[in-house]
Amino acid sequence: MLDIKIIRAEADKVNELLKRRNPELSIDEVLNIDEKRREAQTKADELRSHRKNLSKEIGIAIKEGKDTSEIQAHVKSMGDEISALEEKERELNEAQQKLLLSIPNTPDETTPVGESEDDNVVVEKVGEPTKFNFEPKAHWDLATELDLVDFDRGVKLSKTRFYIYKNKGARLERALIRFFLDVHTQKHGYTEYLPPLLVNSRTMTGTGQLPKFAEDMFKCEGEDLYLIPTAEVPVTNIYANEILKEEDLPICSTAYTPCFRREAGSAGKDTRGLIRVHQFNKVELVKLCTPEQSVEEHEKLTRDAQEILELLELPYRKVALCTADIGFSAKKCYDLEVWMPSYNNYREISSCSNMGDFQARRANIRYKNTKTGKNEFVHTMNGSGIAVGRTFAAILENFQDENGSVHIPKVLQEYTGFDIIE
RNA sequence: GGAGAAGUGGCUGAGUGGCUGAAAGCGGCUUCCUGCUAAGAAGUUGUAUGGGGAUAACCUGUACCGGGGGUUCGAAUCCCCCUUUCUCCGCCA
Numbered sequence: 001m002l003d004i005k006i007i008r009a010e011a012d013k014v015n016e017l018l019k020r021r022n023p024e025l026s027i028d029e030v031l032n033i034d035e036k037r038r039e040a041q042t043k044a045d046e047l048r049s050h051r052k053n054l055s056k057e058i059g060i061a062i063k064e065g066k067d068t069s070e071i072q073a074h075v076k077s078m079g080d081e082i083s084a085l086e087e088k089e090r091e092l093n094e095a096q097q098k099l100l101l102s103i104p105n106t107p108d109e110t111t112p113v114g115e116s117e118d119d120n121v122v123v124e125k126v127g128e129p130t131k132f133n134f135e136p137k138a139h140w141d142l143a144t145e146l147d148l149v150d151f152d153r154g155v156k157l158s159k160t161r162f163y164i165y166k167n168k169g170a171r172l173e174r175a176l177i178r179f180f181l182d183v184h185t186q187k188h189g190y191t192e193y194l195p196p197l198l199v200n201s202r203t204m205t206g207t208g209q210l211p212k213f214a215e216d217m218f219k220c221e222g223e224d225l226y227l228i229p230t231a232e233v234p235v236t237n238i239y240a241n242e243i244l245k246e247e248d249l250p251i252c253s254t255a256y257t258p259c260f261r262r263e264a265g266s267a268g269k270d271t272r273g274l275i276r277v278h279q280f281n282k283v284e285l286v287k288l289c290t291p292e293q294s295v296e297e298h299e300k301l302t303r304d305a306q307e308i309l310e311l312l313e314l315p316y317r318k319v320a321l322c323t324a325d326i327g328f329s330a331k332k333c334y335d336l337e338v339w340m341p342s343y344n345n346y347r348e349i350s351s352c353s354n355m356g357d358f359q360a361r362r363a364n365i366r367y368k369n370t371k372t373g374k375n376e377f378v379h380t381m382n383g384s385g386i387a388v389g390r391t392f393a394a395i396l397e398n399f400q401d402e403n404g405s406v407h408i409p410k411v412l413q414e415y416t417g418f419d420i421i422e
Numbered sequence: 423g424g425a426g427a428a429g430u431g432g433c434u435g436a437g438u439g440g441c442u443g444a445a446a447g448c449g450g451c452u453u454c455c456u457g458c459u460a461a462g463a464a465g466u467u468g469u470a471u472g473g474g475g476a477u478a479a480c481c482u483g484u485a486c487c488g489g490g491g492g493u494u495c496g497a498a499u500c501c502c503c504c505u506u507u508c509u510c511c512g513c514c515a
Contacts, residue, residue, distance in 0.1 A: 009477065041472055045484040052484090055496040059440040068495075075495040243432085373451085375469085 001100050001361045002027075004034055017106035020113050020323040030099050037092035044085040051078055101205065102212055105358040107323045108332040114322025120335070121322065126306070127315030129339045134402040138342035139393040140273035142400055143169060146421050149274070160271075161263065161278045168421050172395070172408075173281060175415035176388050177256050180283040180308055184385055188304045190254035190285060195234035197257060198225040203237045206363030208329035208355075215264045218278075227260035231284035232382040239288060240363040244378065246370050250289035250297050254385060257282065274389040275347065281388035287381050288365060291357070294379040298354040302334045305350045305385045312409045314394055315339040317346055331356045336386070338394045349390045352383030 007014050007027050018025040054075045061068045112121045130136075143149035148169025154162040165173050184190040201224050204210040209217060209229060218227040228234055235255050244251070259282050270276035285304060289297045302318070309316045321333040330353035337346035357377035360366070366375040400406050405422035413419045 005477095038472060041484080045472065048485085049483060051495080056440070058495050062440085062495095072495045079495085 001358060002103055002106065003357075003361065004030070004096070004100065007031065008034065014106055018104070020107055020111075021104060021326075022324070025103070027103065030096060030103070033092055033096045033099065037089070037096055040085060040089045040092055044082065044089050047078065047082050047085060051075055051082065098211070101362070104328045105331050105355065107326060108354070108356075111326060111332050112320055112322040114324050117322070117325045119322040120325055121320045122317050123320050123334070124318035126310060126317070127313070127339070129315055130341060130398045132341070132400075132402075136341040136397060136400055137404070138273065139340075139396040140342075142396045142404070142406060143274075143393075145404060146406065148172070148396075148421065158278070161276065163274065163277065168416070168418065169392075171418075172412075172416055172421070173388060173392055175412055175417075176391055177281060177283060179412055179415050180385060180388070181254060181256055183308060183311065184254040184283070184285060184304060188252070188307075190252045190304075193231075193235055193238070193253055193255040195228075195231060195238070195255055195257065197228055197234075197260075199228055199234050199237070200224050201226070203233060203240070206237045206240050207233045207359050208362065209233060212328065216262050218260050218262060228257060229261050230259050230282065230382075231255040231257040232286060235284060235286040236288075236359060236365075236380050236382065237363050239365045242365060243375055244288065244365070244367040246290065246367050249367060249378065250287050250293055253286045255284050255286070256388075257284070273342075274393045277389065280390075283385045283388065285352075285383050285385040288360075288378045289381075290367065290369075291376075291379055294354060294356065294381070297379075298332065298352065298381050301381055301383050302336075302352040305336055305352055305383050308386050308391075309336060309338060309349070311411045312391070312395065314391075314398055314409075316349070327351075327353055329353070329355045329358050331358065334383075336384075338390065339398065340394060341397045347390065347394075349394065350384035350386040352381070354379065354381040356380075 002014065007030060011027060011031060014027055018027065054071065058068045058071060058075070061071070112119060114120065137145075140149075140151065144151065146169075147167050148165065150164040150166055154164045157164070181192060185192050198220065201210055204217070204226055209226075217229055220226070234257075235253050238253070239251070258279055260279050263276060263278060266276060274280070285301050287297050287301055306316075306318065316336055316338045319335045319337060321330075321335055326333040333351060333353040335348050336350035336352070338349040339345075340347045356379055359380045360377035363380075365378050365380070367378050368374075369376045395409065395412075396406050399409065403422070405420055407420045408416050408418065
């Protein structure tokens with residue numbers, strides 16, 4: 001959520017930044033409502049103040065034994081007017097809040113300006129696309145032939161885009177999760193969490209999934225609970241409505257969770273394999289920090305995710321998303337894209353976004369600034385560290401041998417307990 | 423799931439209709455004092471949202487005592503609903 005005070009004070013700048021995302025975005029309507037809202041509040045405040053004073057006088061007069069019926073009648077008659085104004089105040093407040101919640105974050109000045117994902121900027125490339133002296137197979141074929149994933153029976157149990165890991169496939173997935181968590185907790189200093197997978201609508205609103213993206217999520221019938229689309233949601237909201245100590249920042253958290261997504265609107269895309277599914281595993285990195293720490297911590301967080309790919313010896317590139325492609329809550333975002341032979345292209349395997357104070361304002365996460373003595377909003381950021389299922393797919397494809405077997409990256413072997421799948 | 427009790431400021435804890443945004447204590451902050459691993463004294467100390475002011479200091483209105491509604495001229499205080507926590511029972515991995 002954007003700060004209404006900043007919208008008021010720097011309307012032109014905010015408008016310009018939003019239009020970099022999408023020319024149709026504008027804050028004019030919010031400003032219009034805000035003006036009416038403040039007007040209504042001022043009027044209501046004045047009337048309430050008047051009533052308060054008169055009520056005090058009544059109290060005093062009663063003690064003195066005076067007759068107060070006339071003035072009581074007068075104050076009572078003010079009631080309707082106050083009620084009406086309060087109703088108007090409440091309506092305008094709600095309208096403004098609703099509108100503010102649906103406006104995306106302003107992009108950072110350093111986010112490349114663009115009109116589509118084609119304008120994203122490759123900023124770093126590590127390794128070269130894997131070369132084969134045979135025709136490489138796609139991961140869905142390898143996984144089936146090596147009996148690592150049962151796609152058909154997954155569909156039987158649930159529906160399309162569900163699958164079952166089995167045998168060494170299940171073991172490899174588990175090894176990846178353990179490996180990622182160990183690196184981030186032991187080497188990078190993150191605190192590990194295992195949060196709820198079902199969260200309420202307030203929590204979903206805190207990180208920006210609601211109210212706009214309800215159709216992307218699985219909701220429990222008859223309950224105010226949603227399956228999380230990413231661990232970002234529960235982990236960022238851990239400190240919702242709290243005031244943190246400045247010396248405790250940055251708070252670096254990591255969590256493995258399954259993630260659940262409806263994938264509404266993506267029918268027909270990536271229908272095969274593990275790339276786009278309704279349930280997948282992910283290890284997430286989340287940081288809360290001061291505005292001063294923000295830029296550096298975001299770079300470090302991205303670096304922490306990159307290191308996983310490098311340890312696994314997977315070729316990848318780092319892409320700075322342009323203003324048209326960054327997420328709703330983000331002001332800046334790097335995607336890490338791993339080389340996928342079956343696509344003959346790079347595919348997103350991690351997305352590292354800096355939200356500034358956008359989520360903190362929604363979730364009300366603040367810290368006491370020791371210099372100013374004021375409570376200020378923290379900055380939040382998160383990134384995949386990294387997507388497990390897509391890593392699974394990338395390993396099968398990049399580490400396949402001519403005879404149809406798959407060898408395991410060195411660092412992973414102590415976790416899998418085997419060095420080849422054949 | 424059933425029964426009972428309770429939700430007040432950073433914490434402890436008063437307050438049962440008006441001068442209570444809220445006593446007191448603790449903690450925090452500021453200053454003073456003391457030559458000693460710390461004690462003492464004084465002052466200060468909630469959040470949100472408006473208005474004024476220079477987007478400062480500061481002044482000022484309103485709202486907030488778990489959440490929402492109601493009664494009343496006036497509600498932390500009375501009534502209703504919800505919620506959370508605790509205790510007991512039931513159930514259960």
